[in-house]
Amino acid sequence: MHFFVCKPKPENTVAVEMRLWYDVNIQIYYSNRFANPVIEFVNSFYVLISYIQSSRKLMFGGTSMKFFHLSDLHIGLKLFNRDLLEDQQHILKQITEIAGRKRPDAVVIAGDIYDKAVPPAEAVAVFDAFIADLTAAVPDAVIMMISGNHDSAPRVNLFRSVLSRQRIHMVGVAPQQPQDYIEKVTIADAYGPVNFYLLPFVKPSMVKSVVGTDENGINFSYNETVHRLIERESVDGGERNVLVSHQFYIPKGTDPESVARMDSEIRTVGNIDEVSADILHRFDYAALGHIHKPMKVGGEFYRYCGTPLACSVSEAGQQKGIVVVEMREKGSVLTDVIPLKPLREVRLVRGELEEVLQQACADYVTVILTDKVDLNVIDMQDRIRNAFPNLLEIRRETQRKADYSKKFSAGKNLDPFELCCSFLKEADDLERDLLKDVIRTIQEEQ
Numbered sequence: 001m002h003f004f005v006c007k008p009k010p011e012n013t014v015a016v017e018m019r020l021w022y023d024v025n026i027q028i029y030y031s032n033r034f035a036n037p038v039i040e041f042v043n044s045f046y047v048l049i050s051y052i053q054s055s056r057k058l059m060f061g062g063t064s065m066k067f068f069h070l071s072d073l074h075i076g077l078k079l080f081n082r083d084l085l086e087d088q089q090h091i092l093k094q095i096t097e098i099a100g101r102k103r104p105d106a107v108v109i110a111g112d113i114y115d116k117a118v119p120p121a122e123a124v125a126v127f128d129a130f131i132a133d134l135t136a137a138v139p140d141a142v143i144m145m146i147s148g149n150h151d152s153a154p155r156v157n158l159f160r161s162v163l164s165r166q167r168i169h170m171v172g173v174a175p176q177q178p179q180d181y182i183e184k185v186t187i188a189d190a191y192g193p194v195n196f197y198l199l200p201f202v203k204p205s206m207v208k209s210v211v212g213t214d215e216n217g218i219n220f221s222y223n224e225t226v227h228r229l230i231e232r233e234s235v236d237g238g239e240r241n242v243l244v245s246h247q248f249y250i251p252k253g254t255d256p257e258s259v260a261r262m263d264s265e266i267r268t269v270g271n272i273d274e275v276s277a278d279i280l281h282r283f284d285y286a287a288l289g290h291i292h293k294p295m296k297v298g299g300e301f302y303r304y305c306g307t308p309l310a311c312s313v314s315e316a317g318q319q320k321g322i323v324v325v326e327m328r329e330k331g332s333v334l335t336d337v338i339p340l341k342p343l344r345e346v347r348l349v350r351g352e353l354e355e356v357l358q359q360a361c362a363d364y365v366t367v368i369l370t371d372k373v374d375l376n377v378i379d380m381q382d383r384i385r386n387a388f389p390n391l392l393e394i395r396r397e398t399q400r401k402a403d404y405s406k407k408f409s410a411g412k413n414l415d416p417f418e419l420c421c422s423f424l425k426e427a428d429d430l431e432r433d434l435l436k437d438v439i440r441t442i443q444e445e446q
């Protein structure tokens with residue numbers, strides 16, 4: 001439960017203050033026009049009830065605001081041409097159920113709502129159902145989301161001002177003009193206001209009319225752009241502030257190549273999109289999206305929550321979850337992760353064919369075969385597909401490749417067997433025996 005602190009006193013009202021409990025006072029503002037005494041009474045009754053609920057929390061603890069940090073839903077994503085909509089529906093339903101139980105004051109989705117800028121109609125329907133279910137499960141919660149690099153900014157921005165009146169803030173488009181600022185949504189709890197800065201994904205070209213260009217009229221780097229965009233905001237350091245953003249933040253001085261990136265992320269050549277995370281220090285918490293593996297960026301409270309559902313085989317084995325953030329008094333933030341259980345895991349199954357077949361399951365599986373002997377390809381594929389109805393791909397680990405890096409030393413007088421062995425370096429005893437047989441047969445035929 002949250003309540004909005006109404007300060008200063010609204011115009012044309014009379015304040016009536018009463019003591020509720022010990023030092024908990026409430027103020028009710030009556031319109032001094034008394035247009036309709038019945039409505040005035042009903043309104044003040046609602047105000048009273050909401051203050052009593054808040055005050056109860058104040059007395060029994062748990063007054064701080066809690067929010068869910070999610071990102072990278074990638075609704076509509078296909079994994080090896082397999083439609084994940086059923087899996088995505090399952091995970092979104094789980095998020096809704098957890099929200100119903102934990103009752104967060106806000107739910108934040110830090111970009112990449114959809115996988116494609118123009119999502120298929122079925123994906124839009126899944127997202128629509130998710131938001132409808134979520135608002136039904138937690139009608140008091142404020143829902144905030146931004147567009148990611150996979151989303152279409154103007155599409156996410158649709159009905160932005162209309163939806164904001166329903167406490168749903170869908171911010172698709174970043175500031176466009178010098179007079180525009182990052183959308184700020186303020187929610188108050190017993191400790192005062194918490195300001196959420198909702199910054200959608202930006203490319204330098206998208207905000208050059210706001211942050212400017214260098215002396216030659218060339219766009220600034222991603223790093224310079226995001227820094228300038230955030231630095232021009234007047235962030236009140238005395239209040240609690242949260243940044244919601246979808247960029248590639250890395251701790252200052254870190255090599256971007258050292259950050260574990262997933263196959264489902266769009267990467268820029270030469271990591272030109274990196275942004276130094278020192279800019280995040282203006283905030284008490286940064287709810288980030290873009291990196292698909294859950295990780296922190298140079299601090300406990302600057303973090304990527306990761307995808308709620310694995311979007312690529314490279315994410316196999318990662319525990320996905322919702323980051324629950326509790327904002328207590330200024331300087332005190334608590335985080336917790338609630339694990340999510342997918343309908344089907346994304347897994348790697350590695351081994352020789354017979355071992356692999358014993359691990360039959362309905363998960364999304366990439367099979368890595370380590371067999372050195374040749375397999376009947378058609379038969380092998382059929383057997384694997386039977387064992388794994390949701391097979392993604394089959395990889396062969398032992399691929400015989402010629403080593404072109406070394407020069408062939410024709411000067412050495414090698415017999416045919418030695419020559420072949422020097423080429424097939426990894427051959428085992430069985431294969432060597434086979435090789436001997438073949439060479440002998442050929443020599444006998446000559």
Ligand SMILES: [Mn+2]
Binds near residue numbers: 072148150265290292
């Ligand atoms: Mn993403």
